[in-house]
Amino acid sequence: xxxxxxxxxxxxxxxxxxxxxxxxxxxxxxxxxxxxxxxxxxxxxxxxxxxxxxxxxxxxxxxxxxxxxxxxxxxxxxxxxxxxxxxxxxxxxxxxxxxxxxxxxxxxxxxxxxxxxxxxxxxxxxxxxxxxxxxxxxxxxxxxxxxxxxxxxxxxxxxxxxxxxxxxxxxxxxxxxxxxxxxxxxxxxxxxxxxxxxxxxxxxxxxxxxxxxxxxxxxxxxxxxxxxxxxxxxxxxxxxxxxxxxxxxxxxxxxxxxxxxxxxxxxxxxxxxxxxxxxxxxxxxxxxxxxxxxxxxxxxxxxxxxxxxxxxxxxxxxxxxxxxxxxxxxxxxxxxxxxxxxxxxxxxxxxxxxxxxxxxxxxxxxxxxxxxxxxxxxxxxxxxxxxxxxxxxxxxxxxxxxxxxxxxxxxxxxxxxxxx
Numbered sequence: 001x002x003x004x005x006x007x008x009x010x011x012x013x014x015x016x017x018x019x020x021x022x023x024x025x026x027x028x029x030x031x032x033x034x035x036x037x038x039x040x041x042x043x044x045x046x047x048x049x050x051x052x053x054x055x056x057x058x059x060x061x062x063x064x065x066x067x068x069x070x071x072x073x074x075x076x077x078x079x080x081x082x083x084x085x086x087x088x089x090x091x092x093x094x095x096x097x098x099x100x101x102x103x104x105x106x107x108x109x110x111x112x113x114x115x116x117x118x119x120x121x122x123x124x125x126x127x128x129x130x131x132x133x134x135x136x137x138x139x140x141x142x143x144x145x146x147x148x149x150x151x152x153x154x155x156x157x158x159x160x161x162x163x164x165x166x167x168x169x170x171x172x173x174x175x176x177x178x179x180x181x182x183x184x185x186x187x188x189x190x191x192x193x194x195x196x197x198x199x200x201x202x203x204x205x206x207x208x209x210x211x212x213x214x215x216x217x218x219x220x221x222x223x224x225x226x227x228x229x230x231x232x233x234x235x236x237x238x239x240x241x242x243x244x245x246x247x248x249x250x251x252x253x254x255x256x257x258x259x260x261x262x263x264x265x266x267x268x269x270x271x272x273x274x275x276x277x278x279x280x281x282x283x284x285x286x287x288x289x290x291x292x293x294x295x296x297x298x299x300x301x302x303x304x305x306x307x308x309x310x311x312x313x314x315x316x317x318x319x320x321x322x323x324x325x326x327x328x329x330x331x332x333x334x335x336x337x338x339x340x341x342x343x344x345x346x347x348x349x350x351x352x353x354x355x356x357x358x359x360x361x362x363x364x365x366x367x368x369x370x371x372x373x374x375x376x377x378x379x380x381x382x383x384x385x386x387x388x389x390x391x392x393x394x395x396x397x398x399x400x401x402x403x404x405x406x407x408x409x410x411x412x413x414x415x416x417x418x419x420x
Contacts, residue, residue: 080138
């Protein structure tokens, strides 16, 4: 688009994308390498080094170690808007079960959420943009963020002076691969991803021999009752038109069959879209945990500790409308869809909130289209299509990679001023 009249020159930008085929093989190799060498949150040192080296070769001014393991590259090209492009880098504590020849070589760690694809796509988009600076003007800041999976990487970079260093962007752009047909793009304006609150609950009982339960206050039974009661929060305390999810993802207690332990631990995950619903759910969880503990005769008040949290990600409606129009023109209207609000969470919105810039965040598919079509026709997508965080989640490299590169490049060009 032009900095003055917002006119997007699709013909010129198709020309800029024409170099993508010559980059594809190298970027596919990069993706396989990143997938085979996943690194957990705040330990993305190898990935950081690879990213920094590639950014320098593209001519960006590079800063490493921001937010511990974050990387920032800045590409200035005359007067014009400032666009922040973001990709996350961390992997998950998941043992891979894809059977791929480039599967994780790190025991118990896997790129089960596609962040390796995000990194590869952003590097591809930057290569295209850096290679044809006559097509645009302005400033691009590429943020390769650590620790998205624990909800603290974006804030760590902000706290480490990200915006003092790069200035205030005019927009924050981000994307995420998901369990949709590869080659498609999903865009939803307004609240697009839910807020998350993760809690650790410790219940206190009194241990005893399994043969003498009367001498105990059994925290396992206490935990079981608490888990079941928590299932009523959404069904009985949240209005039908509102959205909330309460999941107990872990219950840990005891070490041996004939020993009643002293404590039990729950890990609870809460998803909401509004502060009102969030407050209702958190208050209900606290009341139920403490109430079940009291009824069971617990030896002390349970502890409820926050583990991490993500804010609601809200897409700017004007920015999303502009981006959707360009995506439809490029990909075709049949390949651009509205997935609706998702109860997944993302900390990309922190970058928008901290800078005051609007956010535009979308999804792109990673599933072989034929595989997805067969599952959809059979009504078995939930069973047969591995989703993010699954040990079997593995985006097909193409057309996933090309679609992500094209989407990020085009979204950036809708904001940057037109070049010569």
